Amino acid sequence: MPKPLLILLGPAPPYKGGISDTNFSLYKELNNQNYNTLLWTFKVQYPSFLFRKSQFSNEIDISVDFPRKIHSYNVKNWKNIAKEINALNPEKVAIRCWTPFLYPCWIGIVKRLNKNIEIIAIVDNWKPHERIPIFDTLLIKKLEKYCHRFVTFSQNVATQIQRDSKKPVLTGFHPINTTLVKKIPQSEAKEKLHLKQKTNYVLFAGIIRKYKGLQNLIKAFNEPCLKDKNIELLIAGEFYEPLKKYNRLIKDNHLENKITLFPYYIPSKELSYFFCASDVVVLPYLKATQSGIVSLAYFYNTPLIVSKIKGLQEIITSDKTGIAIDCEPKEIAKSIVNYFSENAKENFQKNISKIVQNYSWKNFTLNFITFLKKI
DSSP, rough: OOOOOEEEEEOOTTTTHHHHHHHHHHHHHHTTOOOOOOEEEEOOOOOOTOOOOBOOOOOOOOOOOOOEEEEOOOHHHHHHHHHHHHHHHSSEEEEEESGGGGGHHHHHTTTTTTSSSEEEEEESOOOOSSSOOHHHHHHHHHHHOOSSEEEEHHHHHHHHHHHHOOOOOEEOOOOOTTTOOOOOOOOHHHHTTOOTSSSSEEEEOOOGGGGGGGHHHHHTTTSSHHHTSSEEEEESBBBBEEEEEEEEEEETOOOTTTTEOOOOOOOOHHHHHHHOSSSEEEEOSSOOOOOOHHHHHHHHTTTOOOOTTTTHHHHHHHOEEEEOOSSSHHHHHHHHHHHHHTTTTTHHHHHHHHHHHGGGGHHHHHHHHHHHHHH
């Protein structure tokens, strides 16, 4: 008797970014657990006029060539995808939900599926960070109608879904990806990035968007308690905000010698150097659901200072792996200075070492499979 089939729809390599990486890790671990899974990805994810940066990366060495089938804004394609899925008659179809832009595509596919196929929404963001309120609300409501269950990566997102739906929700966690490059000594990482060996470094990593509060972190380095310390800031990631705005902020605050920008997409191998070279990661987000940067910091045993907001605060305070603060420049500056003056790094690193195994893809996937088997 053939095993029940799950078809996972969403980005996969060669698409870049955390959603693609985690889909690949989930697919791999599901098959490791003998759960029969296919992963279908996009042939067109975003139109070029909306997404002018490259959507692709060839950094992950994979043995599977994932079928590129889905066109995000072609209605005829949605009908063909649904027809192909129905012909395979899987037990379940899982769709990856992180932006309302894709919800018409997912709705267009799943509403045409056979009634016996269960629809699972794997939700990164239920309410998008940058919203179009009426448009987003209508799409979320319609998508909810077609889904049977929801899987999340944080309590924060699970709570948001439970306010809008009475359907089953799995409260998961953000696992640590299986494709990460191994940790190297701090001195070696600094050498690779041409950094000063005797300087302490604070890291901001990831895509730069307004809601991530980078402007407050930059201003913090001009606060009197911090600006004269031997502490510098590394900003590593692709800018989805005008770069000149941040360059101007750095220049106006005379921080050219305190802040170094790496304003481009950074492959995981090179990104590992930043985490290994840094003493602490700061996430001064104004809003969040969860963050893949936390799992990266855990993998590289780098403590965190994060905003006191849902989606970040509860993880860090529960695990005792860093500090949760109010996201204002003075408070950020004070917390960074205290972190170094109190030698907090070693204690937080010990706590990371104790809990990091809890965030494995194996644990997440076993919980996922158990949830799918429930009636």
